[in-house]
Amino acid sequence: MESSGDDVAxxxxxxxxxxxxxxxxxxxxxxxxAQLQETASLAPQLQQNGDVCNGSCPPITAVGANMAHGLSxxxxxxxxxxxxxPSFGVQAQxxxxxxxxxxxxxxxxxxxxxxxxxxxxxxRLGVVDHDVVELNNMHxxxxxxxxxxxxxxxxxxxxxxxxxNSTIQxxxxxxxxxxxxxxxxxxxxxxxxxATDNAPSRYMISDCCVVLGKPLVSGAALGLExxxxxxxxxxxxxxxxxxxxxxxxxxxxxxxxxxxxxxVPGIIGCLQALEAIKMxxxxxxxxxxxxxxxxxxxxxxxxxxxxxxxxxxxxxxENTTFNQQQFKDFDYEKFTQSPLSTSPPKLKLLAPDxxxxxxxxxxxxxxxxxxxxVDVRPEHHYRIxxxxxxxxxxxxxxEARLSEISAAxxxxxxxxxxxxxxxxxxxxxxxxxxxxxxxxxxxxxxNLAKDIVGGLESWVHDVDPNFPMY
Ligand SMILES: Nc1ncnc2c1ncn2[C@@H]1O[C@H](COP(=O)(O)OP(=O)(O)OP(=O)(O)O)[C@@H](O)[C@H]1O
Ligand SMILES: [Zn+2]
Numbered sequence: 483m484e485s486s487g488d489d490v491a492x493x494x495x496x497x498x499x500x501x502x503x504x505x506x507x508x509x510x511x512x513x514x515x516a517q518l519q520e521t522a523s524l525a526p527q528l529q530q531n532g533d534v535c536n537g538s539c540p541p542i543t544a545v546g547a548n549m550a551h552g553l554s555x556x557x558x559x560x561x562x563x564x565x566x567x568p569s570f571g572v573q574a575q576x577x578x579x580x581x582x583x584x585x586x587x588x589x590x591x592x593x594x595x596x597x598x599x600x601x602x603x604x605x606r607l608g609v610v611d612h613d614v615v616e617l618n619n620m621h622x623x624x625x626x627x628x629x630x631x632x633x634x635x636x637x638x639x640x641x642x643x644x645x646x647n648s649t650i651q652x653x654x655x656x657x658x659x660x661x662x663x664x665x666x667x668x669x670x671x672x673x674x675x676x677a678t679d680n681a682p683s684r685y686m687i688s689d690c691c692v693v694l695g696k697p698l699v700s701g702a703a704l705g706l707e708x709x710x711x712x713x714x715x716x717x718x719x720x721x722x723x724x725x726x727x728x729x730x731x732x733x734x735x736x737x738x739x740x741x742x743x744x745x746v747p748g749i750i751g752c753l754q755a756l757e758a759i760k761m762x763x764x765x766x767x768x769x770x771x772x773x774x775x776x777x778x779x780x781x782x783x784x785x786x787x788x789x790x791x792x793x794x795x796x797x798x799x800e801n802t803t804f805n806q807q808q809f810k811d812f813d814y815e816k817f818t819q820s821p822l823s824t825s826p827p828k829l830k831l832l833a834p835d836x837x838x839x840x841x842x843x844x845x846x847x848x849x850x851x852x853x854x855x856v857d858v859r860p861e862h863h864y865r866i867x868x869x870x871x872x873x874x875x876x877x878x879x880x881e882a883r884l885s886e887i888s889a890a891x892x893x894x895x896x897x898x899x900x901x902x903x904x905x906x907x908x909x910x911x912x913x914x915x916x917x918x919x920x921x922x923x924x925x926x927x928x929n930l931a932k933d934i935v936g937g938l939e940s941w942v943h944d945v946d947p948n949f950p951m952y
Contacts, residue, residue, distance in 0.1 A: 494629070501629070501641075508648070551576050556649070561603055574763035575603065579650075581762035582606035584671035586659050586687055588635040589613075590737065590747030591701050591754060592677035593625035598755040600643035604762060606651045607643060608671055611635040612658035618952065622744035658822060659683065661810050664690045673758050676700045677751065681734050682814035682822045688713055688721030692798045693809050697761055697768070701754045703747035704735055706778040710753050711769055711788065714798070715761070718770035723792040723799075728818040736826065746778050831917040836924070837933050840940040843907060852898035853905040854890045858919045863911065867950045869941070877915045884926060906931045913937040 549558070551572045558565065561575050583604050585592045588611040599607050613635050615626045623635075630638035636654040643652045655667055659678075668674055668690050676687045676698060684700070691698040697715040702708060714720045753774065760766040775784045793800045815822055838846075846853065855872040857864055864874040873890055875883045887906065894904040906928055910916040916933040923931040934940070942951045 491632075497629070553579075557603070560647075560649070564602070570763065570765055574765045577763045578603050578759065579605045581673070582608070582671045583673045583675065583758050583762060584608040584610065584668060585675045585677055586610045586683070587677035587679065588623070588625060588639040589619065589677065589679060590622040590703060590742065590744070591751040592639070592675070593623045594748050594751035595675055595677055595755040595758070596639050596643055597625055597646065598752060599758065600647045600650060600652065602755075602759055603647065603650060604759075606653065606671070608653040608655060608667070609636050609639050609643075610655040610657065610659050610667060611639070612656065618738075622742065622747055624744075624748065659687065660822065661686060661812060661814065665694065665806055665809065668696060669694055672696070673761055674698045675754050675758055677754065679736060680822060681728055681818040681820050684721060685728065685818060686812075686814045686822075689797050689804070689809055689812070692720050693804065693806050697770075699754045699757045699761075701747075701750040703750045704737060704742055705740055706743050706746060708746050708750035708776040708778075709773055710750055710757070710776075711773040712757055712761075713770070715768050715770040717791060719789060719791045720795060720798045722797045723790075723795045724788060726792070726794075726796065728820075731819050734818075734820055739826070743778060746776070749776060826912060827914070828912070829914045829917055831921055832933060836920055836931070837917075837935050838907070839935050840943075840945050843934050844945045846905075851905060852894050852903075853907055854887065854894050855907045855909060856887060856919070858908055858910050858915050863952075866952055867938075869909065869938075872909065877910070877919050880919055880922060887923075887928065903930070907934055908932070909934040909941075910937045912939050 547555075553561075553572065553576060557575075557579070564570050564575050565572055581604055583599055583606075585596050585599070585608065588596065588609050592609065592611070596607065596609060611634070614632055615623070615630045615635055615638050617628075617631055619626060620628065625642045626635065626638045627642075630641075634656050636656045640652045640654045643650075653670075657663060659667065664686060668687075674687065674691050674696050676684060678684065678687070688698055688700070690696075691714045695714075698713040698721075699710075700713055700721065701710045712718065757769055761768050769785075771788060771790055772785050773788045775786060776782075777784075791798060796802060797804045821827060843855075855869060857868055857872040857874045858877040858880065859874070860876050860878075861874060864876075868874065873886070875886060891904045891906060898904065906923070908916040908919045908923070908931060910919070913933065913936040916937055920931045920933040936943070938949070938951065942949045
């Protein structure tokens with residue numbers, strides 16, 4: 483028998499499937515309605531004339547309305563506020579409708595970018611992402627709704643775009659962009675938007691744009707800051723011109739570790755859409771050779787001049803031999819020493835006898851074992867949630883606070899009255915920092931220190947599914 487939780491999930495899935503079907507049918511209806519509207523505007527005049535056109539009469543639209551630009555009546559009405567802009571107008575809108583733009587990543591940056599690109603009438607809009615929608619995406623990834631939790635982001639994003647504009651083509655690429663598929667996917671679009679969140683993807687997308695000769699709108703947002711620029715546009719620099727060597731992996735922070743205020747990627751994503759729209763419609767001056775820096779706390783936006791194309795650039799420089807084949811063979815994960823996937827790396831620094839699983843640790847609590855549990859997460863993480871009776875000593879202050887661990891172990895031993903001494907366990911969020919801490923503690927003479935494999939994530943997974951996770 484299914485549990486009530488399974489039931490709820492199944493019913494939600496069925497509802498979503500029906501909603502998708504409904505959205506698809508509605509899209510078809512509105513396309514047919516637009517066709518009907520255009521055809522019907524001819525029909526009464528044919529009837530009034532009392533005869534049926536045999537092909538020899540002049541086209542009736544030529545008498546009723548002069549629309550040499552080719553926009554339909556529906557499009558004129560839909561995009562009328564664009565058409566009214568003297569600096570945009572009919573020509574720019576027609577250019578947009580003929581353009582194609584690809585957004586890589588349907589997360590914090592991609593969400594607003596996709597919504598505006600769909601709304602403004604980009605003729606073909608592609609979205610690439612391999613991930614599924616999660617509850618902790620909701621605060622910033624505004625294209626997704628709760629009904630899509632657990633479903634592919636591309637499916638959710640495409641449905642939202644279609645709901646806004648059923649007259650454009652939306653293409654779903656439900657896969658991670660890799661060297662094996664990037665050339666083929668990117669070659670189908672005029673302009674590329676990088677809305678990903680990791681170093682290997684950034685280098686890979688930029689290099690691919692260089693070999694294919696496509697302009698790239700690149701954005702980033704973390705914490706309360708964001709930045710934006712356009713690469714590879716009419717002789718401008720590429721990402722590698724600016725950053726020939728990848729930053730150290732410790733400098734590559736992720737939203738899932740460092741946090742991000744939802745509206746910050748919202749702002750940068752909107753600006754990415756704007757830069758793409760400007761290029762697609764041939765209006766204005768793209769942000770090439772300049773970088774926009776946004777600081778939410780001080781409410782400051784600065785535009786700084788950045789270096790131009792580097793003659794020494796390994797990918798776009800004067801003597802480069804970098805081509806499509808080299809792109810396909812390039813190992814971006816090795817180059818940046820970080821994974822393409824959004825999941826953080828899992829370190830293995832300790833011997834098995836210096837580690838215990840979260841289940842084993844739970845067993846020791848139940849057995850009443852004398853021990854101290856040190857939680858080495860930063861204090862603001864610890865304040866979100868922690869295991870009762872744990873002692874918070876962040877990894878960064880471990881060196882200065884070793885005496886607190888000694889004191890806690892002594893106190894525990896006295897309370898329990900054990901002769902053999904109390905055990906020392908170390909936990910963190912995912913099991914990486916706890917290993918670093920145990921290595922350090924071993925060097926400082928705490929030889930019995932053990933790390934809890936997989937940290938609080940494994941505690942939630944294997945011991946207590948109700949323990950809140952972030
Ligand atoms: N190589 C890639 N190909 C396709 N999509 C990618 C690639 N790299 C990253 N992405 C996608 O880009 C999006 C980036 O979104 P965002 O930075 O908001 O982070 P997130 O991974 O959704 O959330 P969080 O970091 O908070 O867990 C994600 O949906 C991710 O799946
Ligand atoms: Zn370059």
